[in-house]
Amino acid sequence: MPTSSKAEPRLLFIAGSSREKSWNKKLAQLGEKIADANGIKATFADLGDYPMPIYNGDIEVNDGPPENARKLKALMSVHTGIFIASPEYNASFSPLLKNSIDWVSHIKDEGEAPLQVFKTRVFALGAASPGGMGGLRGLAQLRIVLENGLNALVLPDQFVVPKAMEAFDENGHLKNKDNQETFKGVIQKLARAAHLLHG
Template identity: 45%
Template sequence: MLGPRRRRRHPARRRSLVRADSLVTRHRILVTAGSTRRASFNTLLARAVADELARRDREHLLVNLGDHDMPIYHGDHEDEHGVPTTAHELAALLRDSGGLLIASPEYNGSFSPLLKNSIDWVTRIDMGVLRDTLIGLMAASPGRGGGVRGLAMVRTWFENMRLIVAEDDLSIPQVNEHVTGESGSLAFDIEIRAAIAAWVDAYLLEFDEYCTGRPPA
């Protein structure tokens, strides 16, 4: 059985979080998953992360992308019908959040069309909607890879958009061996809960540094 892994970028690639311009004043952290399937392990992961934020009294919002359904992006559709109201709603939630945590399932070695389409639409409203947001990436997968190929592609995608992605990713391989309970009431075992808690703590240290412009004492 493989355990959870935290993946850190090469130290040479680490960028300073001390901002020379304005500081981030939006302390809410938005949590979501790139899947809306009822039994999705990544939806379960997003909920577990939101629970950890609640335990730390951190302002957060758990968002189901299925509540912001949008057609597949098409320029002609936008010309004829405009940007969907649901995209405006999601953009407003993102704009009011200083952090974004995404549980991203791996689909054929990449990330989900749902996540891609949601970001494509909101950036049609405002390309800078995520500019001052610290993004954290995580994945859970029944496979031995733990979704790392998809996470690498999400990171590259966001960094190509000149967005800031947190130092550590969280990867949970063979996740089906780490859940207990029945369908509809699944929960992670103690090993995974500990890994999630540690990853959330690491993200919050980076988030606080990003918001204040000062490294932790």
């Protein structure tokens, strides 16, 4: 696993869906590609590779947090900026994302302040949906959790892809080049903000 460097932003792209053909995975993977093409170190992580039981305090007391929650937290901690592409479920965000966040939020390693991994990263949000609003309403809920629940710094800029079924070409790029430039702008801003916070 790479180590976090103070001098250089490193972005993590994750999606709140583990579905094989997830539009949000496509968006997160595109983000990683754009970052990479613009000289920004980036990693895509599939939450499907970090399965965890639904949070239950008894599991936590009896067995401790799942190993995958520890691994995900470790991955977050070696990146300074995190982009989350979040599916919208009934005007909120996905249970997979909430469960992953909840487990990670309850791990406090020795010498750490509570929620340190959230408080010391910069976040940017995006969404893709087959619907016409692109998952925008779910992002409002996710923002509340990150900002109010976890004291995270979340950029005001966010990027949504409505009508996702028509939006991506066969290489996973956005057909609308203006939209792809807008996404690039959000990624570059995330990298700059991560650099300012950590540099």
